[in-house]
Amino acid sequence: MIFPAIDLRAGQSVRLYQGDFKQATLINPDPVVQAQQINAAGLQQLHMVDLDGAKSGRPENFATITAIRQAFTGTIELGGGIRTYELATRYLELGIDRLILGSVALTDPRLVKRLLSEFGGERIVIGLDGTNGYVAIKGWLEQSQTKMSTLMKTMTTSGAKHFIVTDVDRDGTMQGPNLALYQELQAQVPTANLIASGGVRNLTDVQVLQASGFKDVIIGKALAEGGVTLAELAGVTEC
Template identity: 35%
Template sequence: MDIIPAIDIIDGVCVRLTRGDYNTKKIYDGDPLHVAKSYEDAGIRYLHCVDLDGARTGHIVNEETVRKICEETALEVDFGGGIQSDADIQKAFTIGVRQITAGSIAVLEPETLIRWLRHYGPEKIILGADFKYGKIAISGWQESSSLDLLSFLDDYISRGIRTVISTDISRDGMLSGSSEKTYETIKSRFPHIRLIASGGIASMDDIRKLNDMNIDGVIIGKAIYEERITLKEITEFIASC
């Protein structure tokens, strides 16, 4: 299992939200690069980076912050938030991210995402399937859709998507444990995809449970900042895998 810390950015600093509510913003560190380097020093290979300003405005905002992380660390960065156009995705890859996470555009402009998938290849495109009570949410989780999570996944996996990040918005930032039953259902129905679980991770026990379920990766955010999970514990887990 891949351990993937999250860095969410607003106004160039590291923040966390609760259940995607921008009014709950809490600043944890003024220097995302410093945080990213601490993850790299702990032996972590992957980073999930989200431009929350971009997610809300519909275009990339914090590109220079992300560029510094890509240039000054060896972390493999997947990036999302505000990627809504050809110019946006080109910019993301130009600043050095390894993969982009496509969320809102998968709902609003599916033909664009399919075109990107064909052009860049499935190894470069992650489907962001963020859900609340079984329905897909978009625009930085500020809007709900009528799309059913499993039907949404079925459609895109049949079109070539191989990697999915699925966040349970109702648990995100709550430190209440992950949506294990949902991820078990997804993995059972689509066993060949790379499934990355996100939302609610509060302890190493949560991570071990997902690992035992053969979930391929897990994104951790608030639990690290709040020291519910330490970098030492992550390092030891990585070494044991």
């Protein structure tokens, strides 16, 4: 599946450069309209991140997320600051289809295991963000000493199926996806479904990823800068 991305900061849609909050570009002051445009193009998948929440560990854009859920028809996956059972269930009750758990997979694996046990691997997705194959946490503000592959193996044994893998060094840079990283991780954890995120520039990048076996792709900045259009992505989805 193709997932256009909406990253939320102070109720607006923005894009960061390599996860740097100081290098934010406004994409759309009204992300609800942006979500409706994605729907209108024929796409029914949406990837959302509460950037403020990822930094603070609290739901900072809940009202905007609620409005987008009410306006968007299709699957929404959401990440950013989901670090408690209460918030996770609150988002699920809101109608969010898939939750992306990032930092807590490393800092609170018992919580992630509980959520996987209760809601299953289709609704609970693990977000692996990092540099040089190591996991970054707390909105990419801290680098851990844990390898992505190690955390993937641990989470797989707990019931995780889907892993969104983002190379922080590629995110927002328009340098192309880190295909080598995806291939390395896939070889180490062959049962996992890797969702490619970060660096996608154009339709060719999407096609290369899918031809390499990575069918699920998240796209943000390339849409904002015109490297690829929603219509093009809808065409890929239909193939």
